[in-house]
Amino acid sequence: MGHMSATSTAPVSLPLPSVPRRRRSPEEIDAAVPVTGPKRVLLAAPRGYCAGVDRAVIAVEKALEHHGAPVYVRKQIVHNRHVVSTLEERGAIFVDETDEVPEGALVVFSAHGVSPAVVQSAEDRGLRTIDATCPLVTKVHREAVRFAKADNEILLIGHEGHEEVEGTYGEAPEHTTIVNNPAEARTVQVRDPDKLIWLSQTTLSVDETMEIVSILRERFPNLQDPPSDDICYATSNRQAAIKKIAPQTDLVIVVGSANSSNSVRLVEVALEYGAKAAHRVDYANEIDESWFEGAATVGVTSGASVPEVLVREVLVLLAEYGYGQVDEVVTAEEDILFSLPKELRTTLKEKGDSSRGLGGRGTRPTR
Ligand code: SF4
Numbered sequence: 001m002g003h004m005s006a007t008s009t010a011p012v013s014l015p016l017p018s019v020p021r022r023r024r025s026p027e028e029i030d031a032a033v034p035v036t037g038p039k040r041v042l043l044a045a046p047r048g049y050c051a052g053v054d055r056a057v058i059a060v061e062k063a064l065e066h067h068g069a070p071v072y073v074r075k076q077i078v079h080n081r082h083v084v085s086t087l088e089e090r091g092a093i094f095v096d097e098t099d100e101v102p103e104g105a106l107v108v109f110s111a112h113g114v115s116p117a118v119v120q121s122a123e124d125r126g127l128r129t130i131d132a133t134c135p136l137v138t139k140v141h142r143e144a145v146r147f148a149k150a151d152n153e154i155l156l157i158g159h160e161g162h163e164e165v166e167g168t169y170g171e172a173p174e175h176t177t178i179v180n181n182p183a184e185a186r187t188v189q190v191r192d193p194d195k196l197i198w199l200s201q202t203t204l205s206v207d208e209t210m211e212i213v214s215i216l217r218e219r220f221p222n223l224q225d226p227p228s229d230d231i232c233y234a235t236s237n238r239q240a241a242i243k244k245i246a247p248q249t250d251l252v253i254v255v256g257s258a259n260s261s262n263s264v265r266l267v268e269v270a271l272e273y274g275a276k277a278a279h280r281v282d283y284a285n286e287i288d289e290s291w292f293e294g295a296a297t298v299g300v301t302s303g304a305s306v307p308e309v310l311v312r313e314v315l316v317l318l319a320e321y322g323y324g325q326v327d328e329v330v331t332a333e334e335d336i337l338f339s340l341p342k343e344l345r346t347t348l349k350e351k352g353d354s355s356r357g358l359g360g361r362g363t364r365p366t367r
Contacts, residue, residue, distance in 0.1 A: 040327060082282065097118075112134075193219075198213060198225070237331070255302035
């Protein structure tokens with residue numbers, strides 16, 4: 001894999017917050033706690049943008065391009081501060097609920113999905129909608145509807161209050177109970193243990209979810225599995241990549257926002273798999289130089305909603321502290337691309353726009 005070249009990521013138009021001046025030189029930091037061994041970065045791949053995030057961000061960009069500002073977006077289109085503020089600059093207005101959107105205006109539903117009640121309330125207000133729900137979230141919604149129709153009880157493993165969980169739960173509230181963690185799996189009460197299925201949020205820890213399922217199965221041996229994994233390919237690939245790197249690292253830096261479930265999971269997984277320390281940052285300028293004390297090998301990854309440009313900023317900063325050697329560790333190749341939401345495809349066709357937008361701004365292995 002070797003040394004990484006300065007490659008190619010589509011530029012984001014807004015300037016990034018500048019990295020502050022260092023308070024201590026790399027030599028001073030090394031003198032405080034000496035580093036044993038050469039300094040290097042292990043860069044996880046896959047990392048960053050998944051296909052669902054890519055599609056959702058392009059959906060807002062294309063809506064702005066063809067319908068003009070303002071375009072309303074219910075909730076953060078994806079859970080990333082930089083993406084949201086960049087789109088705000090271009091004319092997107094983020095709202096919490098559809099009743100904040102003026103009647104007749106255009107609203108985009110975020111990648112995390114919405115409950116039928118939200119779709120209904122948008123319709124009641126005469127809003128025009130573009131549904132940017134990730135197709136892999138829609139798949140879980142369909143499962144919820146199907147199993148509820150057959151009068152199964154659904155144990156939905158996920159974090160209560162997260163938008164995705166609210167949306168999936170809202171498909172069949174009478175049939176669904178949310179299981180937040182292993183402790184709840186030990187105590188949850190069910191109506192009929194023989195008509196029971198589990199589903200999950202797409203961005204959970206793979207290991208913790210399996211632990212929850214095995215606790216549930218011990219209590220309810222006839223618990224059915226979902227037809228296919230609900231934790232999506234992007235979540236599991238990013239976790240697999242950091243698991244491989246973590247045991248070799250003194251420090252892991254995860255680029256991602258605090259409300260990004262999969263980014264927060266990457267910090268936890270790194271620590272579970274042997275990283276001596278792990279921190280999440282939105283921007284390079286949040287990195288605390290004391291983290292570098294005694295650190296020879298630094299692992300870097302990013303959540304599924306993170307543009308690669310933010311990772312590049314982190315690598316630039318790391319190089320200033322002497323971590324100029326970057327080895328990319330590739331554990332999977334991803335080439336999934338989702339077609340744009342259908343409402344938008346119709347508009348693009350009418351306008352003769354055959355481009356897909358920038359697209360593919362996630363990582364590609366840099367080989
Ligand atoms: S993390 Fe997975 S489910 Fe969520 S938007 Fe990306 S691909 Fe879709």
